[in-house]
Amino acid sequence: MSGSKFQQAPHKLLAIPGPIEVTNEVLDAISQPPMSHVSPGFVKIFKECMDMTRQVLYTTTGMPFIIAGSGTLGWDEVSSNLVEPGEFVLVVNNGYFGDGFSDCLRAYGASVDHIRAPLGDAAPSIDVERALKKRKYKVIVVTHVDTSTGVLSDVKAIASVAKSVSSETLVIVDGVCSVASEEIRMDDWNIDVVLTASQKGLGTPPGLSILVASEQAIKVFESRKTPVTSYYASWQKWLPIMRAYDSGTPAYFATPPVNMIYAYHASLKQITSGLEERFRAHQKASERIKAVAKQLGYRQIPKKPSIAANGMTAIYVPDGFVPKDIIPRLTEHGIVVAGGLHKEAKDKYIRIGHMGTSVVDEGRGDIELIEKALKASVRK
Amino acid sequence: MSGSKFQQAPHKLLAIPGPIEVTNEVLDAISQPPMSHVSPGFVKIFKECMDMTRQVLYTTTGMPFIIAGSGTLGWDEVSSNLVEPGEFVLVVNNGYFGDGFSDCLRAYGASVDHIRAPLGDAAPSIDVERALKKRKYKVIVVTHVDTSTGVLSDVKAIASVAKSVSSETLVIVDGVCSVASEEIRMDDWNIDVVLTASQKGLGTPPGLSILVASEQAIKVFESRKTPVTSYYASWQKWLPIMRAYDSGTPAYFATPPVNMIYAYHASLKQITSGLEERFRAHQKASERIKAVAKQLGYRQIPKKPSIAANGMTAIYVPDGFVPKDIIPRLTEHGIVVAGGLHKEAKDKYIRIGHMGTSVVDEGRGDIELIEKALKASVRK
Structure with a gap:
């Protein structure tokens, strides 16, 4: 998809809710x-x-x-x-x-x-x-x-x-x-x-x-x-x-x-160059990540799917886990995510960003990488 | 001087009092x-x-x-x-x-x-x-x-x-x-x-x-x-x-x-890596530009040399010239300078920046280019 000759330095995937990966x-x-x-x-x-x-x-x-x-x-x-x-x-x-x-x-x-x-x-x-x-x-x-x-x-x-x-x-x-x-x-x-x-x-x-x-x-x-x-x-x-x-x-x-x-x-x-397509890509990526997270025992902070954002996912870590163990594990598997921020649940959840080129440019494989890392995060 | 492999795109020398050329x-x-x-x-x-x-x-x-x-x-x-x-x-x-x-x-x-x-x-x-x-x-x-x-x-x-x-x-x-x-x-x-x-x-x-x-x-x-x-x-x-x-x-x-x-x-x-050297380089470049400008009939806005900045030069254009002719001429000769800003003399003077790598890295030849352009600016 990229037509630029510019080459980014190798780095771990930035999957926090901003700053995000850029093209x-x-x-x-x-x-x-x-x-x-x-x-x-x-x-x-x-x-x-x-x-x-x-x-x-x-x-x-x-x-x-x-x-x-x-x-x-x-x-x-x-x-x-x-x-x-x-x-x-x-x-x-x-x-x-x-x-x-x-x-x-x-x-x-x-x-x-x-x-x-x-x-x-x-x-x-x-x-x-x-x-x-x-x-x-x-x-x-x-x-x-x-x-x-x-x-x-x-x-x-x-x-x-x-x-x-x-x-x-x-x-x-x-x-x-x-x-x-x-x-x-x-x-x-x-x-x-x-x-x-x-x-x-x-x-x-x-x-x-x-x-x-x-x-x-x-x-x-x-x-x-x-x-x-x-x-x-x-x-x-x-x-x-x-x-x-x-x-x-x-x-x-x-x-x-x-x-x-x-x-x-x-x-x-x-x-x-494709705004409506972009919104759909965000919805699709969000659904995929939220579905995988659910399977693994992560639980959404938003109480209903209709009030959950499409550009990020905030999830309580599964029972028996704590963010301070999960976050470094995710980093080991190549993705940088964010910890909690809301004062009532700060130490119980993590936040994953999935916006911009990470969801629009499927060739990057960013969503697959997030899914893989999430799966690895709860493996015994 | 530069150890970086990064190559800047070719461009006219930015010689305004900020933004300036960067390394x-x-x-x-x-x-x-x-x-x-x-x-x-x-x-x-x-x-x-x-x-x-x-x-x-x-x-x-x-x-x-x-x-x-x-x-x-x-x-x-x-x-x-x-x-x-x-x-x-x-x-x-x-x-x-x-x-x-x-x-x-x-x-x-x-x-x-x-x-x-x-x-x-x-x-x-x-x-x-x-x-x-x-x-x-x-x-x-x-x-x-x-x-x-x-x-x-x-x-x-x-x-x-x-x-x-x-x-x-x-x-x-x-x-x-x-x-x-x-x-x-x-x-x-x-x-x-x-x-x-x-x-x-x-x-x-x-x-x-x-x-x-x-x-x-x-x-x-x-x-x-x-x-x-x-x-x-x-x-x-x-x-x-x-x-x-x-x-x-x-x-x-x-x-x-x-x-x-x-x-x-x-x-x-x-x-x-060399702060005092840097201040001296600014003084030297400033003296050179101000001396050339003076020879060409430009006149300093600061009333005495002791109250003239070392990182920029603000000069009234020589008699018979106006900034709106001089500035495009300077651009033709490769340097971008700024117009006047002070309300009492806005249309009578120009401003040249000479800061940072343009004065510190002599190999770039930026100061020579400014001198040359100034000379060309008043040629009949």
């Missing part, structure tokens, strides 16, 4: 000599990244913000640009990352209410409806896939219910662990912000914060009454820059991470 | 397959980056913060961690970047006073002394080299005078355009924070915010009375992470940009 084309792109961030060549690449990011999220009118940072920076963007101090935010919280986003919102002065789902569960949209009827929320925040548990939220249903109860409320999706591995149709589903990072489904090394805002979100931002409460994350600074690049003109606020942008561009070209 | 070793390192950010291999590389960053700044006790972002993010770190809302900050302002830092400080609630130097000049330390005697400042901020004008401030003298008048005032140096091209002795000179980015003297592609804080700065941070006013830039989040990596243990707040860290590591290894 030869991505590594070839990242190693190009840096060019000027205001040169016509770079402006073209950046503009194409904006357009392809829109494509991945099925939006024609969304405004992408692509900034040096980690996924977390997207939380700052939402908290400091779309919420004014004292305004109410509803967080649909199903784990570690819901807690983190809430912390961030509070740091910038928001009043945060929660709908909490128990470990392994997703909050039902009826709870969202009830909460929105009780109080006026400026924004509602949902983690699409909580990387700590692999729980997938039904963001389509939540956005639909939210907009029908309160059309002015902005729907924010934390898609760090879902963009390009789960379908998200921003325009059709009425989602106002999707924020993510480069190192998961987007198949690029970590180092880019990627966020797309709807026209409604931009309007809400532009009609703020109080000053933006951040600087590096401020859309007052970034919006003119993104608009300039979007119209083919360079502009300067902070130096863009040019090599990371080349890498992202190379990955987006591969991703947008 | 084959740096591009080889950035194109390694991503590894887990909590693996022992990555922890070792990150820890070595922290130690070598200390070496570059001649500090043994400073705490480095290395985060995905641009240099600007360092402003947010200072403004939201070291200054509490309403506290007074003195900005020694000699251009575009002093204005930017002030904006950032105000966004987080600081009360900002300025000492402004006219275009091409640096504020004398006597003015700093006078200001500090009039009012108690929490921090004083100095841009070491203002990338918009090439003016070099005497941060050693300013820190000395500041600490003698008000020992509790923290001295903050914006070293984005000076670290590794100008000498900075953090411990000896009593500097509390040096903030910078990866893409200038540090010879790495853009995408890393790098900041080192003194023990006094960390103490001031730890004795804050009000909550930190940012999230992604919050040391409450980052300090435990940096301390963990510093002691050889992984920790997680936001995913570090692993490939950027490999690249930074490769560059730091080259930089720390």
Whole structure:
């Protein structure tokens, strides 16, 4: 499948829920000599990244913000640009990352209410409806896939219910662990912000914060009454820059991470060449890995298959085993996986990532390798 | 000089004041397959980056913060961690970047006073002394080299005078355009924070915010009375992470940009192999370029040689020429330079960067190429 002459150094398979394995084309792109961030060549690449990011999220009118940072920076963007101090935010919280986003919102002065789902569960949209009827929320925040548990939220249903109860409320999706591995149709589903990072489904090394805002979100931002409460994350600074690049003109606020942008561009070209096929490949790989894990006595954290992510698997280790023995065994068999992260079950489960080229390029044999390693992990 | 088998793609010489040309070793390192950010291999590389960053700044006790972002993010770190809302900050302002830092400080609630130097000049330390005697400042901020004008401030003298008048005032140096091209002795000179980015003297592609804080700065941070006013830039989040990596243990707040860290590591290894030699090489190259420019009728923006940076040259184009003709001519002759940035003289001058491998590796012939292109630029 790879047309690049670039050869990756031999290494163990990176099967954590981000960073993930990347293609030869991505590594070839990242190693190009840096060019000027205001040169016509770079402006073209950046503009194409904006357009392809829109494509991945099925939006024609969304405004992408692509900034040096980690996924977390997207939380700052939402908290400091779309919420004014004292305004109410509803967080649909199903784990570690819901807690983190809430912390961030509070740091910038928001009043945060929660709908909490128990470990392994997703909050039902009826709870969202009830909460929105009780109080006026400026924004509602949902983690699409909580990387700590692999729980997938039904963001389509939540956005639909939210907009029908309160059309002015902005729907924010934390898609760090879902963009390009789960379908998200921003325009059709009425989602106002999707924020993510480069190192998961987007198949690029970590180092880019990627966020797309709807026209409604931009309007809400532009009609703020109080000053933006951040600087590096401020859309007052970034919006003119993104608009300039979007119209083919360079502009300067902070130096863009040019090599990371080349890498992202190379990955987006591969991703947008077959988006629906890509989602299906993620589903297929996920089903295979989850089925093998089940046979071996591993137990899913998500309580139902319908709320389990397609880009990762979070599983309790079989009885009689502990992660601190299983993880090194998996490494011996060639795959690097992640330990638990959710505080209630930290030492009882492991997390496996299966996103991007590992699931799309079957010739790599990555899914077979994960299956083999899982089987070896519980052999006596 | 290069021992790497990696070959860069042919390209025009990047001679802007950042991003700069990088070595084959740096591009080889950035194109390694991503590894887990909590693996022992990555922890070792990150820890070595922290130690070598200390070496570059001649500090043994400073705490480095290395985060995905641009240099600007360092402003947010200072403004939201070291200054509490309403506290007074003195900005020694000699251009575009002093204005930017002030904006950032105000966004987080600081009360900002300025000492402004006219275009091409640096504020004398006597003015700093006078200001500090009039009012108690929490921090004083100095841009070491203002990338918009090439003016070099005497941060050693300013820190000395500041600490003698008000020992509790923290001295903050914006070293984005000076670290590794100008000498900075953090411990000896009593500097509390040096903030910078990866893409200038540090010879790495853009995408890393790098900041080192003194023990006094960390103490001031730890004795804050009000909550930190940012999230992604919050040391409450980052300090435990940096301390963990510093002691050889992984920790997680936001995913570090692993490939950027490999690249930074490769560059730091080259930089720390001969730091004083490197500073001399920058001085020598700078003198050569400035002398040639003078012969050709270009005129320095910095009013005296003693306040001209060694890593870049900002020059008014000769009479009868305009930058928008000169810049494409320079490109035709193989070098990419930057236009003006300071609002008072934007369309009258150009900026040339001469940092990192371009000045250290004489075998590349970069300085000769810049000289030749400059000569060709004014030929009738």
